[in-house]
Amino acid sequence: MKPVIVMADMVTPYGRGADACWQGLLGGKTALSRVTRFKTAAFHSDYAGIIDGLRYHDGASLVMQMMELLFEGVVIPEDAQLLLATTKGEIDLLEQSMLEQKGDAADAIVSRLVGKVSGLTKTTGTGLVISAACTSSAAAAAQAAAMIRTGHADCVLVVACDSITEFIFSGFSTLMALDSEPARPFDKNRAGLNVGEAAAYALLMSEERATRENRPVLGTIAGWGLSDDANHMTGPSRESEGLILAVSKALASAGILPDDVGVISAHGTGTLYNDQMEMRAFRAVFRDATRPVYSIKGGIGHTMGAAGLVEMIIAFHALRARKAPPTVNLKCPDDDALGWVSDHQQPVREQTVALVTNAGFSGVNTALVLAHGESSEFSVRPALA
Amino acid sequence: MIISVRGIGWLTQEGYGCIRSELRQAYENGEGAHTLLKKDIFSHPFKNFGRLDTISKMTAYGVSLALQDSGIEYSPLRKQDIGIVGTNAEGSLQSDIEYFRDYLAGGRTLSRGNLFIYTLPSSPLGEAAIHFGLLGPVLYVAKERHALTAVLDTAEEMLLASDAPAMLAGAAEADEAIFFVLARDPGWDRPVLCGLEEARTCVEANPDLRGLIRKFSGMAARKG
Numbered sequence: 001m002k003p004v005i006v007m008a009d010m011v012t013p014y015g016r017g018a019d020a021c022w023q024g025l026l027g028g029k030t031a032l033s034r035v036t037r038f039k040t041a042a043f044h045s046d047y048a049g050i051i052d053g054l055r056y057h058d059g060a061s062l063v064m065q066m067m068e069l070l071f072e073g074v075v076i077p078e079d080a081q082l083l084l085a086t087t088k089g090e091i092d093l094l095e096q097s098m099l100e101q102k103g104d105a106a107d108a109i110v111s112r113l114v115g116k117v118s119g120l121t122k123t124t125g126t127g128l129v130i131s132a133a134c135t136s137s138a139a140a141a142a143q144a145a146a147m148i149r150t151g152h153a154d155c156v157l158v159v160a161c162d163s164i165t166e167f168i169f170s171g172f173s174t175l176m177a178l179d180s181e182p183a184r185p186f187d188k189n190r191a192g193l194n195v196g197e198a199a200a201y202a203l204l205m206s207e208e209r210a211t212r213e214n215r216p217v218l219g220t221i222a223g224w225g226l227s228d229d230a231n232h233m234t235g236p237s238r239e240s241e242g243l244i245l246a247v248s249k250a251l252a253s254a255g256i257l258p259d260d261v262g263v264i265s266a267h268g269t270g271t272l273y274n275d276q277m278e279m280r281a282f283r284a285v286f287r288d289a290t291r292p293v294y295s296i297k298g299g300i301g302h303t304m305g306a307a308g309l310v311e312m313i314i315a316f317h318a319l320r321a322r323k324a325p326p327t328v329n330l331k332c333p334d335d336d337a338l339g340w341v342s343d344h345q346q347p348v349r350e351q352t353v354a355l356v357t358n359a360g361f362s363g364v365n366t367a368l369v370l371a372h373g374e375s376s377e378f379s380v381r382p383a384l385a
Numbered sequence: 386m387i388i389s390v391r392g393i394g395w396l397t398q399e400g401y402g403c404i405r406s407e408l409r410q411a412y413e414n415g416e417g418a419h420t421l422l423k424k425d426i427f428s429h430p431f432k433n434f435g436r437l438d439t440i441s442k443m444t445a446y447g448v449s450l451a452l453q454d455s456g457i458e459y460s461p462l463r464k465q466d467i468g469i470v471g472t473n474a475e476g477s478l479q480s481d482i483e484y485f486r487d488y489l490a491g492g493r494t495l496s497r498g499n500l501f502i503y504t505l506p507s508s509p510l511g512e513a514a515i516h517f518g519l520l521g522p523v524l525y526v527a528k529e530r531h532a533l534t535a536v537l538d539t540a541e542e543m544l545l546a547s548d549a550p551a552m553l554a555g556a557a558e559a560d561e562a563i564f565f566v567l568a569r570d571p572g573w574d575r576p577v578l579c580g581l582e583e584a585r586t587c588v589e590a591n592p593d594l595r596g597l598i599r600k601f602s603g604m605a606a607r608k609g
Contacts, residue, residue, distance in 0.1 A: 042494035087505055091481065098485055110476045110506060111527035128535055129527040131476075131506045139524055143539065146546035167481070170488055171501035226522035226548055228514045230464050233502050245466075245520060253547070361502065362511020364523050 001206040003148035004373060006215040007076075008313045010200035011069045013049035013300045021310070022317045025299045025325040026345060032182040032194050032301055038166040045178035048164050049196025049301030057100070061090035062163035063113070066199035067120055074121075076203060080157040081125035082118055083144055085137035087305040089113045089129075092165045117159055125155075131305065133360030134267070135226075136160065137200070138308025138368055142224035144204045154206040161199040162304040168195060175234060183270035183302075184329045185295035186279070186337040193269040196301020200309040217373035219316040222353060223254025229363030236277040236359055243281040243357060243365045250367035251285075254353070258286050261369075262352025263324045264340075265315040267359050268295020269302050274359060279336040281357075290339045292346035294318075298329035308358045312368060315354040319372035322348045388541050388581040391551075391573065392457075392566040394450020395598050396421075396443065403454035404601045405578045418560070421446055429461060431516050436499055438480045439559045440473060441509035447562035448513045448553055455566035455575050457551075459517045468521025468549040469510050470540050471564075472532040472556045476506040476525075479559070509557060521549030532556065533563075533588050540567050541581055561594050579604060 009017060013031035014024035024031055032047050037056045040046035054065050063086070094108035106112075114127040130140040137160030144156035162168075172178050172195055179192035210217055227249065229242035236242075251258060266278050275295075282293060296314055303310055318324050324346040333341050348354075356368040393404035396418060400411040412420075422434060426449050437445070448469070452459060459465065480503035488496035502508055507525040514523050526532070526539050533556050540554035544567060551573055555564030567581060578584075578601075587604075591597040 039493070094478075094481055094485065098482070098489065105482055106475070106478060108481065109474075109478055111474075111529050111532075114528060126535075127528060128539075129476075129525075131525040131527070132523060133505050133507055133511070139522070142548075143524075143542060146542045146548070150542060150545045152542065166493070167485055167488075167504075170493075170496045171484070171498075171504065174496045174498045174501055224546075224548075226468070226524075226543075227520055228468075228511070228523045230514050230518045230520055233508070233511060233515065234498075242520070249548070361505055362507060362514060362523055364507070364511070 001148055001151055001208060003145040003204050003221050004207050004210050004217045005202050005219050006205050006210050006217060007203040008201065008218060009070060010198060010310050010313055011051060011066050012198045012310060013051055013196055016069055018313050022314060025296055025328060028326045028328055030182050030299055030328050037164065043169060043173035044176065045180045045194065047182050047194045049194060050164055051197055057092060057096050061092050063090055063161040063199060064116060066161055067117060070199045070201060071120055076121045076123055076157055077155050078122060079125050080123045080155045080203065081153050082114065082123050082127040083130050083140040083156060083158045084114050084117055085130050085140035085158065085160040085305050085309065086110060087131060087133060087136055087162055088168060091167050092163065095165055095167055121157060123157060132364050133362055134304050134307055135358040135360045135364045135366040136305035138356065138358045138366035139226060141202065141221060141309060141312055141368060142226060142366060145221040145224060148204055148206050154209045156204045157201060158204065158309060159201045160306040160309040162306050163197040164195055177271060179270055182329050183298050185268035185270040185297050185327055186275050186334055186341040187330050188332045188334045190270045190272065190275060192271055193297065194301040196303040198300060198303035198306040198310050200306055200313060202309060202313065219373040220371040221368055222371045223250045223369035225249025225253060225367045227365045231363050234361055236273050237363065240277045240281040240284065242363055243278060243359060244284050246365040246367040247281060247285050250369050254369040256353060256369065260353055261355045262291060262349040263318055263354045264291065264293040265311045265354060265356040266293050266295050267357050268297055270297055278357060292324035292348060293340040294324045294327045298327060308366060312356050312370065315356050315370050316372065318348060319354050319370065324348055386545060387570040388544050388567055389570045390565050390578045390581060390584045391568050391575040392451050392455025392578065393563065393601055394447050394454050395563045396446050397561045397594060401450060403450050404605050405454045407605055418443060418446065428459060437512055438503040440557050441503065441512045443562040444471060444509040444513050444557040445516060447555055447557055447564040448517060451553060451564035451566050452517065461518065464518035464520050466521050466549050467519045467551045467553065468543055469513055469519055469553040470524045470526060470536050471510045472527050472536045473558050476527060477504050480504050534585060537581065537585055537588065544569050563594055
């Protein structure tokens with residue numbers, strides 16, 4: 001059965017709604033800002049993609065506050081199976097227990113979050129956490145598509161979330177991964193990433209069920225590929241063979257040729273090695289035939305486990321509008337990205353699909369092939385931010 | 386397409402073994418998982434094994450025994466398109482506590498990258514992928530109950546979707562671990578222990594690992 005997406009939305013540092021994020025990116029303005037949630041003087045950066053108005057160490061966890069914003073007024077079919085993608089879930093609860101002796105550190109166990117999200121979305125189907133570092137939600141979307149394609153499910157809700165906490169920020173700082181300035185993916189002078197927080201969801205159905213329920217089809221996950229570099233825990237492969245394998249699997253899964261890809265949403269973290277690894281892979285797969293490549297991480301930061309789903313939803317916008325957003329904060333493209341990335345919007349060829357790539361710790365890689373649906377109505381509700 | 390089990394490796398507090406090849410080794414006095422490295426359980430040296438967290442070490446042992454049981458050879462020079470999906474009860478909780486305690490002890494200024502790496506629940510699987518040269522999907526899944534069944538389901542989905550021709554699927558805790566090698570049939574030239582459906586029924590009926598090992602060992606003995 002064909003997996004189609006019938007609803008999707010997000011909360012990001014640009015505000016509530018996918019449209020707020022899309023418009024922010026199109027406008028080329030960054031939503032990265034200086035962190036005031038905790039002290040950052042000891043760290044290599046104080047920039048991050050923060051969602052305004054969340055309370056830290058005060059009541060519900062950050063991700064549950066995001067979820068409440070995300071699902072406000074949204075009705076999800078009760079029988080939907082839930083796949084929850086995250087890297088650190090409610091890690092702020094562990095911080096609180098260790099800093100203030102409040103609550104139990106075990107409240108941060110990721111599997112416990114599934115029950116909370118099931119309750120919030122009123123879903124009664126199987127609930128499962130999927131975690132694969134910064135490819136978590138792309139892997140979850142692929143798994144949801146696989147469940148529908150094989151006929152094991154006809155309605156799957158993919159939810160993704162991660163938040164900015166002192167735990168996470170200190171860790172990335174220790175790894176020397178943070179840019180002291182707003183992140184500049186694919187720029188010659190890029191110096192690292194900024195972390196960001198976000199929550200997003202996508203409701204996938206079989207095409208048959210979507211038709212039966214008269215649902216607008218927003219797009220299709222036409223193919224996917226997952227791989228591992230089997231090389232290094234924190235650094236990407238210098239040969240890019242892992243990402244090349246993931247992209248090749250995704251193209252084969254979709255039954256398309258490289259030339260059918262009209263636009264690429266790259267992982268584009270802004271670290272020297274990631275961006276270099278991705279461009280090497282794109283040049284290998286597409287044989288140096290340029291096409292628009294963009295990264296949204298100069299806009300909202302690296303939203304970790306949520307990145308794949310947020311980027312998938314934005315890629316559907318790009319397909320619908322037939323334009324790639326500018327890579328925010330790009331000033332001087334790196335040599336190997338010249339002709340692919342731009343600080344301006346780029347047109348996307350008609351009758352083409354989008355490729356979304358992600359990578360993460362442990363050498364994990366994902367590639368999703370997306371085809372645009374018939375509906376021009378993308379966000380399930382108007383942006384409120 | 387049929388999915389079948391080609392091998393199972395396991396460790397408990399009492400010993401370790403392989404199901405299909407009917408290897409069962411009890412620890413002697415003073416032995417335990419902490420002494421397994423001396424048993425040549427890996428076919429080539431595991432780089433920086435000492436710095437791995439406990440779950441990563443148990444995952445590596447379980448995967449090594451499962452690969453051995455299914456007759457899959459590995460080397461640093463020959464990577465293979467095999468995926469790995471795993472679970473455990475607490476995710477990375479103990480590594481999270483260790484990292485954050487160390488960070489707090491350092492005055493909330495410095496932390497250790499080597500501890501931070503293991504604060505991802507998928508990191509033990511990533512360590513296994515690196516050592517055993519696994520190029521397929523690497524995924525941690527969790528649910529509050531019946532997590533091992535969910536792992537088998539997830540691996541099955543990936544095999545049916547052709548995400549990889551073979552998958553390792555299992556669970557690793559601080560004191561026990563079990564990993565299965567699953568593959569599509571036909572399409573993978575290795576002996577078959579049982580079908581996935583039979584394995585799933587066993588797993589659902591035996592939530593305790595020792596009971597599960599007894600059940601699968603009995604199955605292997607009957608098959609001769």
